[in-house]
Amino acid sequence: MMLISCLLRSAAGPHAIVNGKEVINFASANYLGLIGHEKLLDSCISALEKYGVGSCGPRAFIGTIDVHLDCEARIANFLGTPDSILYSYGLSTMFSAIPAFCKKGDVIVA
Template structure:
């Protein structure tokens, strides 16, 4: 509260970055902090790279369609979050829902799907 060093740091960050980018980077842009954070995450996980999303829905709307395509069959709980449902829809995959948390419905759905 009122500490000069903290105020200076906040002012410098606001002048450089603005108030933030909480949407897709393709729309709002990528900044050095994103790239640095992705590098640190990848190093921590021991992976070649990582992707940081600053908005949860943009994660579902881009990550799901990146891995699921037309022709895929995806079996999913009907109680899944709206954002995941939309990400699945955007993938153009065939979506087969089973009754929420019902393992018998899941089993019969999987049996039907694998008979095709």
């Protein structure tokens, strides 16, 4: 087996500099390139000041607050649907919504 050494010299984002060459970074969760975006940081600070922090988790455990309902309304309006459901945690979607709407023979691409 041959090991290849690479030196990463940029922040985690959709693109990275490895050994002096720009490459697409498929290993980053920052695929939209929003880490460090000033407007997003200001919004996060504002939310922390208003709501504080918690243990996180599904709304069944932490409750529903105004930002959940506002976001659902905005998504529904954007999609042109009567309503939408916001899941705050990806695994909760996989374990609840997908089984609720799918049947034997359906193909799910995730």
